[in-house]
Amino acid sequence: MIERDHPTLSVGRQCRLLSLSRSSFYYRPAGETELNLDLMRLIDEQLLETPFYGVRQMARHLRNEGHAVNDKRVRRLMRRMGLMPIYQKPNTSKPAKGHKRYPYLLRGLRVERPNQVWCADITYLPMRRGFLYLVAIMDWHTRKVLAWRLSNTMEAEFCVEALTEAIQRFGLPEIMNTDSQKMVVSSRVV
Known part of the structure; x- marks a missing residue:
C-alpha cells in the first residue's frame, strides 16, 4: 500500500496515514542462521529415527553430538518446523459400564476436622x-x-x-x- 516513489507523499507521511511505524515498513526479516538451519536438519533427521523424542531428549541428543544447544532453542526450532513427538497418551477418562453416579456431598460443606x-x-x-x-x-x-x-x-x-x-x-x-x-x-x- 505504500509507494516509495510517490510524487507528493513521503514514505513517512504514508506510514502515518496508515498508522504504521516507519521501522515496520523498512523491516526485513533476517531468517534463520546457517547454524539454526543445520540444527533443524539434524532435529528432523533424528525425529524420523526416534519420533518419540521430545524437546529435552532432542536437546540432550544434540549436546551429545557436540552441539551447544539448550531446551529453549530446540523447542523454538521444533515449533518453527511444526514438529511434535509421537507418544502414546494415557487412556484414563473412560467410566466403566454401569458405573453408578453418586450425589455431590461437599457443596457448601465446611471441612473442620481430620477424617471428615x-x-x-x-x-x-x-x-x-x-x-x-x-x-x-x-x-x-x-x-x-x-x-x-x-x-x-x-x-x-x-x-x-x-x-x-x-x-x-x-x-x-x-x-x-x-x-x-x-x-x-x-x-x-x-
Whole structure:
C-alpha cells in the first residue's frame, strides 16, 4: 500500500496515514542462521529415527553430538518446523459400564476436622516406555497424604490397597471424594 516513489507523499507521511511505524515498513526479516538451519536438519533427521523424542531428549541428543544447544532453542526450532513427538497418551477418562453416579456431598460443606473428608486422585507419570500410575489418598483438613501406591496398569487393585492402608492407619472418613464418584463411607468401604 505504500509507494516509495510517490510524487507528493513521503514514505513517512504514508506510514502515518496508515498508522504504521516507519521501522515496520523498512523491516526485513533476517531468517534463520546457517547454524539454526543445520540444527533443524539434524532435529528432523533424528525425529524420523526416534519420533518419540521430545524437546529435552532432542536437546540432550544434540549436546551429545557436540552441539551447544539448550531446551529453549530446540523447542523454538521444533515449533518453527511444526514438529511434535509421537507418544502414546494415557487412556484414563473412560467410566466403566454401569458405573453408578453418586450425589455431590461437599457443596457448601465446611471441612473442620481430620477424617471428615478424604480425597483420592490418580495421575500418570510418563516413563521411557509407557506410564506409571500414581494414586494418592489425602485428608482435606490436614492436607496430609495418608497413603499412596504406584502401578504400571490402571487396574483397581492398587487404588483399593491405598485406600485400605489409609483406613487401617487412620480410621474411616465420613466422606470419600474422588473425581469419578462421591460416596459416604460407613462401616464398610463402598
